Amino acid sequence: MALLKDILYKVKLLSVSGNMEQDISAIHFDSRKVDDKTAFVAVKGTQVDGHEYIDAAIEKGAVAIVCETLPQNLSDEVTYIQTDNSARALGLMADNFYDHPSSKLKLVAVTGTNGKTTTVTLLHQLFMSLGYNVGMLSTVQNQINEEVMPSTHTTPDAVQLNELLQKMVKAGCSYVFMEASSHAIDQERMAGLQLAGAVFSNISHDHLDYHKTFDSYIAAKKKLFDDLPSSAFALVNVDDKRGMVMLQNSKATKYTYSLKMMANFRAKVLSNALQGLELNIDQKDVWFRLIGYFNAYNLLAVYAVASILEEDSVEILTHLSQIELRNGRFEQIPNTTGINAIVDYAHTPDALENVLNTIDNIRTGNEQVITVVGCGGNRDKDKRPLMAEIACRLSDRVILTSDNPRGEEPEQIIADMQKGVPVSQARKVTNLSDRKEAIKLACSFAQKGDIILVAGKGHETYQEVKGVKHHFDDKEVVNEMLNLIHNR
Ligand SMILES: CC(=O)N[C@H]1[C@@H](OP(=O)(O)OP(=O)(O)OC[C@H]2O[C@@H](n3ccc(=O)[nH]c3=O)[C@H](O)[C@@H]2O)O[C@H](CO)[C@@H](O)[C@@H]1O[C@H](C)C(=O)N[C@@H](C)C(=O)N[C@H](CCC(=O)O)C(=O)O
Numbered sequence: 001m002a003l004l005k006d007i008l009y010k011v012k013l014l015s016v017s018g019n020m021e022q023d024i025s026a027i028h029f030d031s032r033k034v035d036d037k038t039a040f041v042a043v044k045g046t047q048v049d050g051h052e053y054i055d056a057a058i059e060k061g062a063v064a065i066v067c068e069t070l071p072q073n074l075s076d077e078v079t080y081i082q083t084d085n086s087a088r089a090l091g092l093m094a095d096n097f098y099d100h101p102s103s104k105l106k107l108v109a110v111t112g113t114n115g116k117t118t119t120v121t122l123l124h125q126l127f128m129s130l131g132y133n134v135g136m137l138s139t140v141q142n143q144i145n146e147e148v149m150p151s152t153h154t155t156p157d158a159v160q161l162n163e164l165l166q167k168m169v170k171a172g173c174s175y176v177f178m179e180a181s182s183h184a185i186d187q188e189r190m191a192g193l194q195l196a197g198a199v200f201s202n203i204s205h206d207h208l209d210y211h212k213t214f215d216s217y218i219a220a221k222k223k224l225f226d227d228l229p230s231s232a233f234a235l236v237n238v239d240d241k242r243g244m245v246m247l248q249n250s251k252a253t254k255y256t257y258s259l260k261m262m263a264n265f266r267a268k269v270l271s272n273a274l275q276g277l278e279l280n281i282d283q284k285d286v287w288f289r290l291i292g293y294f295n296a297y298n299l300l301a302v303y304a305v306a307s308i309l310e311e312d313s314v315e316i317l318t319h320l321s322q323i324e325l326r327n328g329r330f331e332q333i334p335n336t337t338g339i340n341a342i343v344d345y346a347h348t349p350d351a352l353e354n355v356l357n358t359i360d361n362i363r364t365g366n367e368q369v370i371t372v373v374g375c376g377g378n379r380d381k382d383k384r385p386l387m388a389e390i391a392c393r394l395s396d397r398v399i400l401t402s403d404n405p406r407g408e409e410p411e412q413i414i415a416d417m418q419k420g421v422p423v424s425q426a427r428k429v430t431n432l433s434d435r436k437e438a439i440k441l442a443c444s445f446a447q448k449g450d451i452i453l454v455a456g457k458g459h460e461t462y463q464e465v466k467g468v469k470h471h472f473d474d475k476e477v478v479n480e481m482l483n484l485i486h487n488r
């Protein structure tokens with residue numbers, strides 16, 4: 001419970017009518033979830049406008065309405081607050097309602113097209129092993145120390161986000177590492193949060209279905225850095241040409257990291273093998289259990305964050321070198337067939353190219369690389385042909401299959417991908433929309449020593465078809481199919 005006027009602290013008020021001194025029990029932006037004594041915030045979505053549900057919210061018990069346009073007929077029992085940006089108001093209100101949890105711990109946000117989950121997961125594990133109570137908000141799961149809570153989005157909505165942060169404060173967390181998706185920044189889910197720092201990993205083609213142009217996608221990421229206070233740090237990867245752009249208007253203390261050029265934090269890849277990565281960081285040669293060139297970036301970013309947060313260099317490297325991730329990011333599936341099976345969450349052209357380049361670097365050249373890949377339905381269509389082209393260029397065999405078709409026809413998505421297959425490569429490609437059958441086919445093509453990459457779904461344990469999520473786990477299916485072949 002909190003007083004309405006207190007919840008509205010810092011919200012731009014264009015007009016107010018009604019009682020501001022009443023108690024509010026919850027904040028909602030979905031009328032279907034409203035009950036007694038709640039404040040309903042009307043937000044414009046991509047499908048409908050939340051303003052159309054103001055009456056429905058009042059019927060269900062909303063006593064305060066926050067909106068951009070006032071309804072024609074106002075009810076005497078309800079307080080109406082007009083603001084210029086409801087989504088932003090929602091973020092600020094959630095921060096107030098939960099009593100500013102982000103200011104009571106050190107909250108670090110990681111943004112970028114790829115590497116967010118890996119980076120926050122490494123940071124969470126590192127800081128736990130350094131002895132702190134630590135929270136994490138990620139695509140895969142949310143966590144307070146060892147306690148795992150399910151996650152539905154890369155960044156939760158403003159209300160959930162602040163509720164979780166409050167829980168983390170109560171659990172005594174000193175640090176929270178969170179992913180900041182471009183959608184979340186754009187939709188102001190993080191308005192009102194007090195960040196101790198922000199990290200930029202990279203930016204490449206994704207989500208143009210939502211942001212429309214690459215420039216507005218970049219602008220969404222940059223907003224995170226523009227909004228940082230001077231007490232915060234901003235850490236960017238300068239090997240990405242947009243790294244410096246992120247820093248342009250930031251008041252925060254600026255740091256850079258790079259594998260290729262001068263930067264505050266630098267590392268050199270000494271070796272990159274299926275057994276792990278050897279890096280030279282700060283004059284020290286260290287082996288890490290993560291695989292893949294791109295993970296050198298993630299490890300360096302983590303090292304930089306921990307250093308900025310004043311942890312000891314040797315301590316950081318000692319603990320970081322022990323961490324192993326089993327989260328569907330370049331994850332090898334243990335088996336006895338002699339086939340190297342890798343499950344990876346690469347679902348963008350850039351990520352797929354990185355993963356396949358990494359495989360290319362660590363392969364001997366005598367084996368086949370077999371890639372199973374699809375693209376999600378109701379998402380950016382431009383990436384479909386690009387991903388098929390990359391898969392063909394960097395693999396010996398490719399099976400184009402379904403990812404999460406969502407509301408689209410799987411065959412149509414595959415046909416969109418197929419457009420990227422050059423005629424000269426067409427013989428490499430098989431189209432098979434049933435993902436389980438596609439993985440089975442890859443396993444049956446594979447001989448001892450070959451490498452199978454199953455890309456796109458990583459940690460996901462479902463496949464979403466026409467609004468229904470069916471159980472599906474790439475790791476489980478790969479295991480099952482390899483065993484089937486081995487035991488035949
Ligand atoms: C595609 C997208 O961006 N969707 C956002 C959009 O929802 P929408 O268009 O479906 O909403 P809508 O159906 O038009 O409804 C508009 C408003 O009316 C309300 N409403 C609607 C119906 C009703 O009966 N009553 C009611 O009150 C809705 O609750 C909503 O507030 O507007 C909503 C309000 O701002 C957002 O919460 C919602 O993000 C949802 C959570 C979402 O799924 N977003 C995805 C794409 C996303 O954010 N993904 C990123 C990860 C991406 C990545 O990193 O790869 C993430 O952070 O997870």
Ligand SMILES: Nc1ncnc2c1ncn2[C@@H]1O[C@H](COP(=O)(O)OP(=O)(O)OP(=O)(O)O)[C@@H](O)[C@H]1O
Nearest residue numbers: 113114115116117118139294297329344345346351
């Ligand atoms: N630093 C990086 N640079 C480029 N590619 C990367 C990097 N880190 C991971 N990847 C690739 O991107 C995929 C997704 O990685 P990760 O889940 O860490 O990213 P994310 O930013 O959290 O993605 P999402 O937006 O879906 O939450 C990995 O499976 C890997 O293929």
Ligand SMILES: N[C@H](CCC[C@H](N)C(=O)O)C(=O)O
Nearest residue numbers: 347375376379403404456457
């Ligand atoms: N957060 C991303 C994940 C995509 C994962 C991929 N498996 C797909 O379903 O397209 C999204 O919702 O766009």
Ligand SMILES: [Mg+2]
Nearest residue numbers: 116117139154
């Ligand atoms: Mg993620």
